[in-house]
Amino acid sequence: MARRQKRFTRKPERPRFRINQQIRSPKIRLVGDNLDEISEVVGTKVESGVYPVRQAYEFANALGLDLVEISPKADPPVCRVIDYKKFLFDRKKKEKEIKAKTVKTVVKEIRFGPNTDDHDFQFKARHAEKFLKEGSKVKAYVHFRGRTIVFRERGELLLLRFIKHLEEFGSPEALPKMEGRRMFVMLAPKKIPAKKSKPAKDKSAKKTEAKSKDGKKDDKPADNNAQTT
Numbered sequence: 503m504a505r506r507q508k509r510f511t512r513k514p515e516r517p518r519f520r521i522n523q524q525i526r527s528p529k530i531r532l533v534g535d536n537l538d539e540i541s542e543v544v545g546t547k548v549e550s551g552v553y554p555v556r557q558a559y560e561f562a563n564a565l566g567l568d569l570v571e572i573s574p575k576a577d578p579p580v581c582r583v584i585d586y587k588k589f590l591f592d593r594k595k596k597e598k599e600i601k602a603k604t605v606k607t608v609v610k611e612i613r614f615g616p617n618t619d620d621h622d623f624q625f626k627a628r629h630a631e632k633f634l635k636e637g638s639k640v641k642a643y644v645h646f647r648g649r650t651i652v653f654r655e656r657g658e659l660l661l662l663r664f665i666k667h668l669e670e671f672g673s674p675e676a677l678p679k680m681e682g683r684r685m686f687v688m689l690a691p692k693k694i695p696a697k698k699s700k701p702a703k704d705k706s707a708k709k710t711e712a713k714s715k716d717g718k719k720d721d722k723p724a725d726n727n728a729q730t731t
Contacts, residue, residue, distance in 0.1 A: 520571040521586050522559060527579050530555050530571070534582040540565060552578060608638040609688075614660055616644055616653040623660070627667050634671040634691040643686035657685045665689070 520526070533550050541548045543564045553561075555569075562569040562583045570589060573580035610633040612626050630640045642664050644657035661678040665687060672689035679685065 518590075519586075520574065521568045522562065525555055525559075525569065525571050525579070525581065528555055529553065529578045530558055530569075530581040531576065531578050532558050532561075532581055532583070534584070536565075536583060540583060555581075558583070610638050610640050612640060612642040612664075614642065614644045614657070614664075616646060616650050616657045616660070618644075618660060623663075627664065630664070630668055630689070631671050634668065634689065637691050639691065640668075640672060640689040641686055642689065643681075643684045646683045646685070651683060654680070654685065661685060661687045 529552055531551065532548070532553050537548050537550060540561050544561060548561065558581060559569050565583060567583050568586040568589075569581050570584055570586055571579050571581050610630070612630050614623070614626065618626075630642065633640050642661060644660055646653065646657065658678050665674050668689060670692070672691050675688045675690055678687040
């Protein structure tokens with residue numbers, strides 16, 4: 503008989519913030535920039551301070567808003583009277599903006615052997631140059647198999663040559679070092695300054711310059727012996 507597969511149901515996500523009647527603490531610290539508005543609606547002066555949670559909940563009801571616990575670990579918990587849906591929307595928007603500004607570092611690996619020939623070196627160096635130009639880091643390493651571990655110096659010279667070859671596009675974060683049976687170096691991309699474009703000459707200036715050349719008057723003195731009629 504075929505076994506019945508168990509159905510796994512996802513547990514509902516816990517709310518990130520307690521609101522209204524979910525707030526367990528008997529007292530809360532009320533803060534916010536709309537306390538004057540609350541005062542006008544309830545008819546009494548409401549200032550930032552500690553209130554019974556029921557009273558703060560009544561303030562929120564009077565404005566048609568929610569009492570939101572924004573700092574549950576504080577003593578007493580800190581709450582605000584706000585629109586909960588708008589509050590969550592604004593937080594998600596800020597989180598997305600922060601995430602978008604955070605630059606993700608991509609690391610590309612280039613592998614060598616201690617006996618890598620010149621053709622293979624040039625081929626891999628071109629790839630590394632491309633990665634650095636794209637803004638990725640490059641981790642170049644020499645892998646020593648079996649008895650080739652005795653050629654550590656050869657591997658170090660190869661990586662130093664690699665650093666020298668790419669010094670225009672990347673700089674090493676540290677000198678080559680061993681990690682198990684590998685010797686590696688990490689190159690970070692350099693910011694290549696943009697080439698300054700030559701300022702274009704003003705067309706009107708060119709035209710006036712051309713006219714001045716064509717319209718030059720003859721500076722020779724007139725012949726005094728010319729006859730008049």
